[in-house]
Amino acid sequence: MALGTDYSGQDCSLAKALEVVGERWSLLLVRDAFLGVTRFTDFRRRLGISKAVLTRRLGSLVEAGVLERRPQGGHDAYVLTPSGEALWPAVHALMRWGDATTSPRGSRRLFRHLPCDADVDVSGRCPVCGATPPAAELETRPGPGAGADPPTNPLSARLREPHRLLAPLRE
Amino acid sequence: MALGTDYSGQDCSLAKALEVVGERWSLLLVRDAFLGVTRFTDFRRRLGISKAVLTRRLGSLVEAGVLERRPQGGHDAYVLTPSGEALWPAVHALMRWGDATTSPRGSRRLFRHLPCDADVDVSGRCPVCGATPPAAELETRPGPGAGADPPTNPLSARLREPHRLLAPLRE
DNA sequence: CGTCTTGGTCTGTTCAACAGACCAATCGGA
DNA sequence: TCCGATTGGTCTGTTGAACAGACCAAGACG
Helix, strand or coil, rough: CCCCCCCCCCCCCCHHHHHHHHCHHHHHHHHHHHHCCCCCHHHHHHCCCCCCCCCCHHHHHHCCCCCEEEEEECEEEEEECCCHCHHHHHHHHHHHHHHHHHHCCCCEEEEECCCCCCCCEEEEEEEECCCCCHHHHHHEEECCCCCCCCCCHHHHCCCCCCCCCCCCCCC | CCCCCCCHHHHHHHHHHHHCCCCCCHHHHHHHHHCCCCCHHHHHHHHHHCHHHHHHHHHHHHCCCEEEEEEECEEHHHCCHHHHHHCCHHHHHHHHHHHHEEEHCCCCEEEEEECCEECCCCCCCCCCCCCCCCHHHHHEECCCCCCCCCCCCCCHHHHHHHCCCCCCCCC
16 A cells, blocks of 8 residues: 555554545545546546546556446446445535535535435435435436536536436446 | 645535545544544544644644634643534445445444434434434444454543543543 | 547656654643 | 653654656547
């Protein structure tokens, strides 16, 4: 493990989790993977991260079993594994906390439970069926707290349109 | 904001959250605050973090409104604000993901909803009342995945005993 | 066949984390 | 009351990670 990411000696599951997804950029990469981003260049376009660091982060997430690198017609696609998809409750909880502390007009992004056609609540639960749905059953769209600026590139524009989580934006 | 913590240009609540609690050590400090740690030296003893960095982290968490610094009989106590307590679902979700990916024998730490006398489930919900309880209503104790090594210091020993979250370990 | 895009690697610089020295104020015990 | 330990820091020199940007090989595309 890279230095600076090691919380050794901590018998704590939070420390173990942060060793994997606690580095700068890691959780934003996972977020974009939930939104359907799969390609090196698209991650880079979205985040403005340096290429060397992006290479390392994607590699360490693959090594940790969060992402899988899958050859796909000339280029590679990075997609979430089941373990990566299990990060959804944590990602959702952090987004909602960010909303609560920085977005007075409400959530920047909403998530609808497709089978029930209802938005999940702040704890991620569907008010109709009472379950806490996995990401694959959710559709996302901008919420009342979303910024009004026009998207800066076609990729971000596509990510603003309502779409199902985990559905790749490109083939 | 310090360089290296800035995700500017991201109209995303996750990025906003990570600007506050995404730096190295920040979320572990919040975790220990939930467990009842309040004092500079105790945070340091628990984490092995350098003093200069601990000073900066505590300061930035206070500035962000996550912690409050409260004079208390000769020394100061750092305690969670309501905004900081609202991080509980995110901290809990990350702990459970860490359990799931690194702890084959189950959770390292369990949380019991005191009014209902039942352990919360993996999504943080109480199986009896159906609510997602705030941290103040929870008691924690070691779970089946906890390490068997004897605690290395009295502080960690006290944190292993069953106790209510947010209850300060010292006056 | 030349150009563009993709998906990287490599280099030099900057900045944060680290270990450890140092220090002032306070507390506790003899 | 005095002395040593503890607390809660600051400061310094070193190391390592992130950064911008140059460079490059392979394939797509016209």
